[in-house]
Amino acid sequence: MSSAAPAPTRRRVDACPGALQTHPAADGALARVRIPGGLLSATQLRVLAGAARDLGDGHLELTSRGNLQLRGLPAGAEPRLGDRLAAVGLLPSATHERVRNVLASVLSGRAGGGHLDVRPWVTALDAGLCADPALAGLPGRFLLTLDDGRGDVAGLGGDVGLLARSATEVALTLGGIDSGRRAAPADAVPLALAAARAFLAERDAQGATAWRLAELDDGPARVATRLRGQSRDFGPAVEVPGAPVVGPVGAVTQVDGRTALLGVVRLGRLGADQADLLARLADEVQLTPWRSVAVPDLAEDAVDDAAVDLHRTGMVFDEASPWLRVTTCAGRPGCAKSLADVRGDATAAVTTGALPAGGARQHWAGCGRRCGRPQGGVVDVVATPAGYDIQRSGVEED
Ligand code: SF4
Incomplete structure (x- = not known):
């Protein structure tokens, strides 16, 4: 296995913003709310829209990791924001809030083509991260990717990734390349958590303060070595798919016959009213790494009205649009x-x-x-x- 050339050791403090540890920007405090898998219930979306309206500048910014940011917060707003988030399960751990960076295949379990549904992995991985006090030490930039085999998120720069190879085999990627380690789907999340711990152990061993696994000296190979005995032997080498240039947009027919709509949010700025509309249209939405939102589970007779309503708010469904x-x-x-x-x-x-x-x-x-x-x-x-x-x-x- 090859590895990227090591980057210089980080010397700065990890000041990556969170919901409680905000970043002082010129327009007020900036809060970043981690949304594992980009999956948000309608209730959570409404609470975020209300927080943006009451505490921030009225918008939710979509990030390339499927997270959300609120801007323009007044000084001292963090406890009020934290209380609102905690009330709807968006802040399960104050100590781990910044390490819950988890990207998941878009519409996994709903769209066809994947080997399995990664949504249970999202839940289990988030719970596993928050349950281990040591993992609060992960950098705020550390990223985990959960790919159902379609290759939509495996190439998006994850430090630790799970890539389904079949319904029975999962490959572990480290620093964006195949580690050679394999697991059954039921053992995949514990392997990803073990890889995150191995990153911290290797970082300590190197006396480094790296934020990303590839910044460690021979990081992917050394972390893989630390996982011997915790995973299956090497399988056939996997070519990790490259990062898609743009994500899917428009209507997708789900495996259950219903429809999902994927709309791009212009420049990633989702207005509070747009968020409220999304919450009225679906019980759950998914934020994507391409600053779009997937609105799943629409009945056939509801698709056109939903698309028209969202389009009127500025969401983009045309894959030829320059906004993409x-x-x-x-x-x-x-x-x-x-x-x-x-x-x-x-x-x-x-x-x-x-x-x-x-x-x-x-x-x-x-x-x-x-x-x-x-x-x-x-x-x-x-x-x-x-x-x-x-x-x-x-x-x-x-
Ligand atoms: S790239 Fe943009 S947001 Fe980042 S420091 Fe420069 S001006 Fe600010």
Whole structure:
């Protein structure tokens, strides 16, 4: 097994925001609420919408890990937000809130093509993470991926991943590559938890403060070695699928005959009223890594009305829409480092048909840090004092 070249040891404190440990931004405190698997009940969605309206700036920001952010919180709002989240099960552990970064295959168990339904894994993995005091020490950027075999999330940069190979065999991925370790589906979550513990043990052994498994010296191989005796022997090598450029949009017929709608949220900013509408349409929704929302289990006679209602709020169901290919960082006024109102500029470029780099997938950022940049091939549109630089594959254009 090969491994990525080690990155320099991190020297900064892990200040990744959570719901209780917020980040001070220029527009107020920023809270990040972890949503394992992106799965949200209607009740939870309503509570989040209310919190955004009452405490924040009226929006919920979708992240590339299927989590949500609230911005513009006043000083001292954390306990009030925490109480609201805890009341509906969105804050099961105050000590572990930032380590519950779990991506799951979209519409697993509902859409066809997967080997199994990963939703029980989401529940078990979240419970296992929160039950182990040692795992509170995972970095806030540590990511776990649960892929039902369709390959939609296995390539999205997980530190530890489960990838179903069949209905009876699951591959463990480490740092985005096959570890060679295998488990039966029933043993897969304990193996993922063991891998997370092995990351912490290897990090301690190296005297490092790495945030990601691939940052450790020979991290994937050394963590895999620590798992000997806790998993099956090597199976045939697995090529981990690459990161999809965009996610699915539109209508998907479920295996039970009902329909799921997948709509992209423009620039990932979901308004509180949009969230309330979603909560009226389905008992459960799923946030995706592509800043879209899946609305499942719709009866045939409800699909058209739901799509029209959501479209009226600005959600996008056209896979040819440029909104699918444009992401941004927060920019001004939320970030003091930003050199531009990137959301406003990107919106103007989309609506006037003036996107740079043609139809390429592009990420707009207010400075060179490029926060929120998605996985995979992306043209960077980066604000500078002299305007935007368009950077395609490392080649800069004016
Ligand atoms: S990329 Fe720069 S401007 Fe944008 S949010 Fe990050 S630090 Fe702020």
